[in-house]
Amino acid sequence: MSRALPRYQDIQEAAERLRGVVHRTPVLTSQTLNGRLDAEVFFKCENLQKVGAFKFRGAYNAIAKLSPEERAAGVVTFSSGNHGQAIARAAQALGVTATIVMPLDAPKAKRNAAASYGARIIPYDRQTEDREQVARQLIEQEGLTLIPPFDHADVIAGQGTAVMELLEEVGGLDALFVPLGGGGLLAGSLLAAHAVAPECLVYGVEPSAGNDGQQSFNKGEVVRIPPPRSIADGALTQALGEITFPIIKRYAHDILTVSDEKLIHAMQFFAERMKLVVEPTGCLGAAAVLNETVPVRGMRIGVILSGGNVDLASYAACLSHGQQ
Numbered sequence: 001m002s003r004a005l006p007r008y009q010d011i012q013e014a015a016e017r018l019r020g021v022v023h024r025t026p027v028l029t030s031q032t033l034n035g036r037l038d039a040e041v042f043f044k045c046e047n048l049q050k051v052g053a054f055k056f057r058g059a060y061n062a063i064a065k066l067s068p069e070e071r072a073a074g075v076v077t078f079s080s081g082n083h084g085q086a087i088a089r090a091a092q093a094l095g096v097t098a099t100i101v102m103p104l105d106a107p108k109a110k111r112n113a114a115a116s117y118g119a120r121i122i123p124y125d126r127q128t129e130d131r132e133q134v135a136r137q138l139i140e141q142e143g144l145t146l147i148p149p150f151d152h153a154d155v156i157a158g159q160g161t162a163v164m165e166l167l168e169e170v171g172g173l174d175a176l177f178v179p180l181g182g183g184g185l186l187a188g189s190l191l192a193a194h195a196v197a198p199e200c201l202v203y204g205v206e207p208s209a210g211n212d213g214q215q216s217f218n219k220g221e222v223v224r225i226p227p228p229r230s231i232a233d234g235a236l237t238q239a240l241g242e243i244t245f246p247i248i249k250r251y252a253h254d255i256l257t258v259s260d261e262k263l264i265h266a267m268q269f270f271a272e273r274m275k276l277v278v279e280p281t282g283c284l285g286a287a288a289v290l291n292e293t294v295p296v297r298g299m300r301i302g303v304i305l306s307g308g309n310v311d312l313a314s315y316a317a318c319l320s321h322g323q324q
Ligand SMILES: *Cc1c(COP(=O)(O)O)cnc(C)c1O
Pocket: 053, 055, 082, 083, 149, 150, 179, 180, 181, 182, 183, 184, 185, 186, 234, 235, 279, 281, 282, 306, 307, 308
């Protein structure tokens, strides 16, 4: 796997590769919110991206950069969440075979979605098998290329194109709030913001229960935590990556956290006020702004709404939570 750190030029090249392939997602605002916060808040709606999350950008960029031999052999990943779906969809668009290593007990909706994009699903038993070992075996036997969810230069470069589009569209920002899991989205966002709007303060936002990124940022080295529990299921990583961390350490202004309760309030705000379906993880950056976790008054603020994939039953429970 390439350890080279991506640069802004890689994001520019990714944007060329992604032109006409990814949606240029809308940037939406709420007058009510701007009035309440006395700020100008711009939401970059990656919940409306193909496959429902920004992950399609990085997945497509990484697969498009493979050599003809690597493409012919196919790609593999062991994420059944947004990254897995994005790999399946991007591989299909590029005529490459995708293999997704998924737990036997993965929700049927996820299996079906990946299969509908033509992916091959290899089930494994969570109790007795290690998914990385299952993937490694496929890599050795079939020559597949592993595309990891965040710690990969081409994935990071692809993710950075969302903030590049946002800054092209709205111009300079005082601060930018980005959901943080393993740090692919944040690292790409930092590289784009540093190049185009160097004065913009960029915050990563994590679930309070899984604040490994905050601990790592404060300590200056990667801190690994036990598996966290939060409704932000796209940000339950235990540690930042070898490529994402140095970029975050160098360019991030700070790492903030928000509680699950605040994520639920943010989901309700988006449904009620903006008619947007945003998944819990997708609300991380927004929740920090809605709660003024750091001062935002008088500022021009960018927020990445990173995804909109929800299970309808749990989404309904979130929307009705505390509504009596
Ligand atoms: C994966 C994901 C994240 C976190 O992205 P990282 O690159 O792992 O930090 C945030 N939001 C959504 C919706 C995701 O799918």
